[in-house]
Amino acid sequence: MGNGIAQVAARAGFDVVMRDVADEFLARGMKAIDKSLQRDVDKERLSAEEKAIIISRIKTTTDIASLSSAFIVVEAVTEDLGVKTEVFRSLDGVTGPEAILASNTSSISITKLGATTRRPDKVIGMHFMNPVPVMKLVEIIRGAATSDETYEKTRALTAKLGKVPLECHDSPGFISNRVLMPMINEAIFALYEGVASRESIDGIMKLGMNHPMGPLTLADFIGLDVCLAIMNVLHDGFGDSKYRPCPLLKRYVDAGWLGRKSGRGFYEY
Ligand code: CAA
DSSP states (O other), X not given: OHHHHHHHHHHTTOOXXXXXXXXXXXXXXXXXXXXXXXXXXXXXXXXXXXXXXXXXXXXXXXXXGGGTTOSEEEEOOOSOHHHHHHHHHHHHHHSOTTOEEEEOOSSSOHHHHHHTSSOGGGEEEEEXXXXXXXXXXXXXXXXXXXXXXXXXXXXXXXXXXXXXXXXXXXXTTTTHHHHHHHHHHHHHHHHHTTSSOHHHHHHHHHHHHOOSSOHHHHHHHHOXXXXXXXXXXXXXXXXXXGGOOOHHHHHHHHTTOOBGGGTBSSSBO
């Protein structure tokens, strides 16, 4: 997600600093950006020169202090409250007092992340969808303390990135995953109970509901560990058994079958 966000910002004309914990992850991110932009060069929607200019706007670093002059930082680390909290504390220390700290979290509380900083009014959710260069939506989440000014600036920035900002309040799973994940989880239950094959479940939803991907294919695309983490946030956050993660989803994650990224999920890649 991080490289997709960096790509979209650089394409919109912004100078971007992309930070990760190791050079190999940064190299992988830059490779993904190159590949994604090359699609548009091949389709003659972007010239090779424009592609080179976009790439030259992105600097990479492993040093979080290199973000010190950023007017906004979009965090896209692993979906774990402890890890995100640590990153937000560090960002609060290295960035200027006016910088907005946005999180691309898919379900973790923006209010909680804001409370770990000295600027909760400047903490906001900017939830991009995968693949970031293609998907139009950015779900904008206001934490309890997010100011109107921070919201307005983030909304305007999202529009400059060529995306559609849609607002929602801080609540487990926000809107996107509160609606999407129970559907995916239900599809996994149907597979678990032997109601239909993976191909039938996906085909029924693709052909019958006009979804671009069936729910099991989509789960593999998102990552089964991410799906499980989101179901756990919904389950814990609402305390309602309707959000219990399917045992088959847990078993696959335990086995390391995480979807496309690990070569196996509900399908083999
Ligand atoms: N970078 C740039 N362009 C890309 C791309 C990428 N990484 N991936 C696909 N594309 C472009 C292709 O070039 C193609 O462009 P044109 O039609 O303009 O030529 C277009 O997207 C369609 O791609 P393909 O023809 O290769 O394949 P497709 O028609 O099967 O579409 C898809 C692929 C866009 C991923 C489509 O299957 C889709 O929309 N799937 C659902 C995606 C979805 O639901 N995403 C949200 C997941 S949830 C999430 O992200 C948040 C969360 O919190 C969990």
